[in-house]
Amino acid sequence: MIEKLIDDILKKKNPSVVGLDPTPEMMPEFLKTKYFDRMGYDNPAAYAGMFLEFNRAVIDAVADIVPAVKPQIAMYERFGITGLQAYNATCEYAHGRGLTVIGDIKRGDISSTAAAYAAHLGGVDVNGTHSDMWTEDAVTVNPYLGTDGIKPFIDECSAHCKGIFVLVRTSNPSSAEIQEQSLADGRRLYEAVADLTEKWGSGLIGQHGYSEVGAVVGATHREQGEQLRERMPHTFFLVPGYGAQGGTADDVAGFFDENGLGAVISSSRGITAAYKKDPKYDEKDFALAAAESAVRMREDLMGALMRRGVSY
Amino acid sequence: MIEKLIDDILKKKNPSVVGLDPTPEMMPEFLKTKYFDRMGYDNPAAYAGMFLEFNRAVIDAVADIVPAVKPQIAMYERFGITGLQAYNATCEYAHGRGLTVIGDIKRGDISSTAAAYAAHLGGVDVNGTHSDMWTEDAVTVNPYLGTDGIKPFIDECSAHCKGIFVLVRTSNPSSAEIQEQSLADGRRLYEAVADLTEKWGSGLIGQHGYSEVGAVVGATHREQGEQLRERMPHTFFLVPGYGAQGGTADDVAGFFDENGLGAVISSSRGITAAYKKDPKYDEKDFALAAAESAVRMREDLMGALMRRGVSY
Numbered sequence: 001m002i003e004k005l006i007d008d009i010l011k012k013k014n015p016s017v018v019g020l021d022p023t024p025e026m027m028p029e030f031l032k033t034k035y036f037d038r039m040g041y042d043n044p045a046a047y048a049g050m051f052l053e054f055n056r057a058v059i060d061a062v063a064d065i066v067p068a069v070k071p072q073i074a075m076y077e078r079f080g081i082t083g084l085q086a087y088n089a090t091c092e093y094a095h096g097r098g099l100t101v102i103g104d105i106k107r108g109d110i111s112s113t114a115a116a117y118a119a120h121l122g123g124v125d126v127n128g129t130h131s132d133m134w135t136e137d138a139v140t141v142n143p144y145l146g147t148d149g150i151k152p153f154i155d156e157c158s159a160h161c162k163g164i165f166v167l168v169r170t171s172n173p174s175s176a177e178i179q180e181q182s183l184a185d186g187r188r189l190y191e192a193v194a195d196l197t198e199k200w201g202s203g204l205i206g207q208h209g210y211s212e213v214g215a216v217v218g219a220t221h222r223e224q225g226e227q228l229r230e231r232m233p234h235t236f237f238l239v240p241g242y243g244a245q246g247g248t249a250d251d252v253a254g255f256f257d258e259n260g261l262g263a264v265i266s267s268s269r270g271i272t273a274a275y276k277k278d279p280k281y282d283e284k285d286f287a288l289a290a291a292e293s294a295v296r297m298r299e300d301l302m303g304a305l306m307r308r309g310v311s312y
Numbered sequence: 313m314i315e316k317l318i319d320d321i322l323k324k325k326n327p328s329v330v331g332l333d334p335t336p337e338m339m340p341e342f343l344k345t346k347y348f349d350r351m352g353y354d355n356p357a358a359y360a361g362m363f364l365e366f367n368r369a370v371i372d373a374v375a376d377i378v379p380a381v382k383p384q385i386a387m388y389e390r391f392g393i394t395g396l397q398a399y400n401a402t403c404e405y406a407h408g409r410g411l412t413v414i415g416d417i418k419r420g421d422i423s424s425t426a427a428a429y430a431a432h433l434g435g436v437d438v439n440g441t442h443s444d445m446w447t448e449d450a451v452t453v454n455p456y457l458g459t460d461g462i463k464p465f466i467d468e469c470s471a472h473c474k475g476i477f478v479l480v481r482t483s484n485p486s487s488a489e490i491q492e493q494s495l496a497d498g499r500r501l502y503e504a505v506a507d508l509t510e511k512w513g514s515g516l517i518g519q520h521g522y523s524e525v526g527a528v529v530g531a532t533h534r535e536q537g538e539q540l541r542e543r544m545p546h547t548f549f550l551v552p553g554y555g556a557q558g559g560t561a562d563d564v565a566g567f568f569d570e571n572g573l574g575a576v577i578s579s580s581r582g583i584t585a586a587y588k589k590d591p592k593y594d595e596k597d598f599a600l601a602a603a604e605s606a607v608r609m610r611e612d613l614m615g616a617l618m619r620r621g622v623s624y
Binding site for chain 1: 352359439440441457505508
């Protein structure tokens with residue numbers, strides 16, 4: 001995962017990822033009319049069909065601009081089985097457009113169960129037959145259960161050139177309650193998780209110096225992100241919290257290394273709901289608005305990197 | 313959730329829950345033949361059909377013995393969309409037999425996303441239309457993101473009489489790496505999570521003195537479980553790790569209060585794969601073996617409680 005992601009960041013001169021987190025409220029009226037009038041508000045297939053049509057248009061619009069997309073599985077799981085079919089179809093469509101797909105699934109469990117979740121990366125092998133039920137290139141994982149809950153994912157990363165991003169320091173307001181707990185050894189808890197994460201990736205470091213084991217570090221924690229960049233030299237960051245959650249390009253500029261690598265910045269509503277924020281767009285132009293917003297985000301990030309003397 | 317669970321524990325004189333965590337290896341040969349010969353090893357629907365037939369037979373066999381079942385969603389998610397259909401059908405079948413269904417989903421995310429996952433408990437409401445895509449009575453949740461990641465679940469518990477069990481101290485070997493970190497204030501991290509959990513449940517305490525916000529506490533941590541029982545007087549425990557993972561009835565006896573309440577002990581393979589461990593069973597008797605194993609587990613737990621002077 002990590003080699004292709006970095007290659008595409010360099011090729012597209014863009015270290016950003018579009019979050020595909022559809023909600024009914026985000027959908028243009030013409031799509032709501034099309035699906036709900038025909039299928040009904042109580043029909044999960046209406047949501048799934050609408051989300052997929054929306055996502056495909058956004059993916060087509062941003063495929064040449066960004067290296068990766070990040071569908072948030074909760075937004076699909078919310079609508080049950082058919083919602084998850086739309087998640088899978090979204091992942092597959094994004095693959096078809098050459099994008100790296102980071103599934104934001106935040107799974108985590110004890111070892112035998114984590115091995116089952118790791119099917120998101122490695123598929124299943126039963127009686128000599130291999131099947132892929134999920135097709136993400138990388139997924140986010142939760143570290144609360146420790147090494148034996150992470151190792152099954154790492155094994156699949158190693159076997160199938162996939163990746164994970166471990167939740168280290170999340171962007172949400174309450175995250176400090178657990179993640180910033182001061183430890184007796186002087187570290188904060190998130191620093192202990194950071195140290196484990198750097199260690200977990202030590203066997204999977206690629207040609208650019210980064211491993212298949214990345215970290216989620218929120219854009220809302222500017223200083224901590226900069227310190228973590230030093231602390232985790234082989235760990236690539238997936239950075240939520242830019243835009244709608246308040247993080248700016250200058251906030252995240254220090255999350256990158258001296259080559260402008262080491263991080264991808266994620267934006268969801270800021271891209272996919274851009275059409276709602278500017279009256280110049282007709283709602284039918286939601287994909288165009290997404291593309292233009294993705295270009296503005298690239299320029300915003302490139303500008304912040306250039307102010308630190310970095311360019312691709 | 314919690315009132316019915318406690319009522320049924322008292323009625324069935326059994327504080328245990330059967331984990332429904334099917335794997336291909338666990339299935340009797342006659343079921344494998346039936347599904348794989350007809351549908352093929354690469355057909356997810358074969359796994360889903362096989363798991364559901366297995367689960368239904370186990371549910372029928374234990375429905376009068378145990379108050380609850382705990383399907384582990386990872387074992388179904390592993391087989392993709394059709395696997396998750398078997399998860400849903402298992403939940404619904406268990407409801408039909410009057411059992412409380414604890415979905416072991418270990419979800420956790422930032423607030424808006426946690427609200428999407430909370431559809432497992434509260435369904436979705438769009439344009440005045442309510443739909444239930446999932447039907448668990450309670451789910452397990454991960455605390456690493458703090459209060460704003462838990463509150464959407466608590467809101468649904470409150471609105472729909474559902475429950476959650478927060479991961480406090482998990483049963484797996486590596487869990488100590490994070491959960492036993494010593495904090496500067498003298499607590500261990502899991503104790504800080506325990507204190508948050510007790511607080512999160514303070515508004516949802518029922519007639520028996522326990523709240524809809526429970527805690528996962530592994531049977532493999534005997535002393536910690538006993539201390540947590542004191543520390544979290546209104547928090548019901550969901551206790552994995554009995555049996556296959558090494559926890560004994562005497563290990564968990566101190567997880568109960570003086571009335572023999574305050575905990576349900578979970579066993580998965582020990583019940584559902586019991587037919588494999590005793591040559592007296594033909595594989596066609598897997599459900600009978602599960603029922604007899606569930607009765608032995610009840611007697612084992614009741615014996616340990618009686619040795620502490622507690623009986624229902």
